[in-house]
Amino acid sequence: MxxxxxxxxxxxxxxxxxxxxxxxxxxxxxxxxxxxxxxxxxxxxxxxxxxxxxxxxxxxxxxxxxxxxxxxxxxxxxxxxxxxxxxxxxxxxxxxxxxxxxxxxxxxxxxxxxxxxxxxxxxxxxxxxxxxxxxxxxxxxxxxxxxxxxxxDYKFITNQQADGKYLRFEYINADGKKEKVYNEFQYNYETQVNSGKWTFEEYDENDSIVKINECLISIKxxxxxxxxxxxxxxxxxxxxxxxxxxxxxxxxxxxxxxxxxxx
Ligand SMILES: C[S@@+](CC[C@H](N)C(=O)[O-])C[C@H]1O[C@@H](n2cnc3c(N)ncnc32)[C@H](O)[C@@H]1O
Structure with missing residues (x-):
């Protein structure tokens, strides 16, 4: 995770x-x-x-x-x-x-x-x-x-970087709204830190984006x-x-x- x-x-x-x-x-x-x-x-x-x-x-x-x-x-x-x-x-x-x-x-x-x-x-x-x-x-x-x-898994890291921003999953949030969640990462081979962000896009009933949350992430x-x-x-x-x-x-x-x- x-x-x-x-x-x-x-x-x-x-x-x-x-x-x-x-x-x-x-x-x-x-x-x-x-x-x-x-x-x-x-x-x-x-x-x-x-x-x-x-x-x-x-x-x-x-x-x-x-x-x-x-x-x-x-x-x-x-x-x-x-x-x-x-x-x-x-x-x-x-x-x-x-x-x-x-x-x-x-x-x-x-x-x-x-x-x-x-x-x-x-x-x-x-x-x-x-x-x-x-x-x-x-x-x-x-x-x-x-x-x-x-x-x-270096194969996964290489593919992830080549993909750029990609849709990771969709779910229904605590307000009952659909959210699409995108990930984007860069791996640093020197520090072994994978850095990037998660973007949470919230949608209304008409399928229009009503909110975007961006969360930065670094994992070792x-x-x-x-x-x-x-x-x-x-x-x-x-x-x-x-x-x-x-x-x-x-x-x-x-x-x-x-x-x-x-x-
Ligand atoms: C993936 S969540 C796991 C939460 C919970 N243990 C679970 O199994 O659902 C990781 C948790 O680690 C906490 N965390 C991250 N860095 C931390 C740190 N330096 N010291 C204490 N908690 C930290 C985050 O705030 C987050 O709540």
Whole structure:
């Protein structure tokens, strides 16, 4: 899944995220929720940090199962959507609006999860290290961290750049209006950062465009050995790497779901 800043689209996130990324569907599918429920069951007894919790698609089912969770997200808009959802369900939890490299809860947890890709947003090595060290500070010894990364498919990148702006998908937004969503990207082979924008075009009943939202985006692709080195540098040992939320073996290039233990 690629990501953008969520300021203008937080209210619609739940409505399009599963269309963009059906393989990690949390609203309509079971595998993603099951994956984090299993981690919670195995490692979440002393509390869970949900980093990049967004609108709480993963957090809410875990809270409903009685886990104690603190949510961290850099986007106040995404947290506001989550706050409304929690109030509607009469659920309570601590939410902190902060960068994952900066927050401090003054507590230790036995599990930290970063469901569905918040780590892609961290596009430079210094920030990646800061984030992992800060998360480590909040984990008890032997605590577990799970995050996702992507190994780039250069054929896809080349085709994407050749296509320029392309229609990625259509959906119905929170106001019941059709939106067409376009993507446009440039890949930097030196930094391994894919930068571009998502354009959300909203249509009225006469099929005329009534609103356009543009969201800039930069996401970091990483080679497997870079993430292995990063974990080692920040005091983690990798205990599992999966290629999907159904625990399948990784394939390369592809998405990797890492599970690492604080040493
Ligand atoms: C793809 S969304 C995932 C949201 C949620 N975990 C889910 O599974 O639906 C990524 C989230 O990461 C948050 N995020 C991005 N960069 C962040 C940072 N540096 N620190 C904390 N949160 C961040 C975004 O605001 C967004 O809510």
């Amino acid at each position: 690629d990501l953008h800043d969520y300021k203008k689209v937080a209210e619609n996130y739940d409505l399009y995220v599963d269309i963009v990324c059906p393989e990690s569907s949390a609203l309509n599918g079971e595998a993603c929720i099951d994956f984090y429920s299993n981690l919670a069951k195995e490692y979440g007894d002393k509390g869970i940090l949900d980093i990049g919790c967004g609108t709480g698609c993963i957090m809410i089912p875990l809270l409903e199962n009685g886990y104690k969770i603190t949510g961290i997200d850099i986007s106040q808009e995404m947290l506001n959507v989550l706050r409304k959802k929690l109030a509607n369900k009469n659920l309570k939890t601590d939410l902190i609006c902060s960068d994952m490299g900066e927050f401090n809860t003054y507590k230790e947890y036995s599990l930290a999860i970063m469901p569905r890709s918040a780590f892609f947003h961290i596009i430079d090595r210094k920030h990646q290290k800061k984030a992992l060290k800060n998360i480590s500070k909040h984990l008890c010894k032997g605590g577990i961290l799970s995050l996702n990364t992507v190994i780039p 692709f990483s080679q497997k050995s870079e993430i292995e080195n990063l974990f080692e540098l920040c005091g983690f040992e990798v205990i599992n790497i999966y290629g999907g939320y159904d625990n399948r073996e990784p394939t390369y290039p592809g998405n990797l779901i890492w599970v690492a233990r604080k040493i």
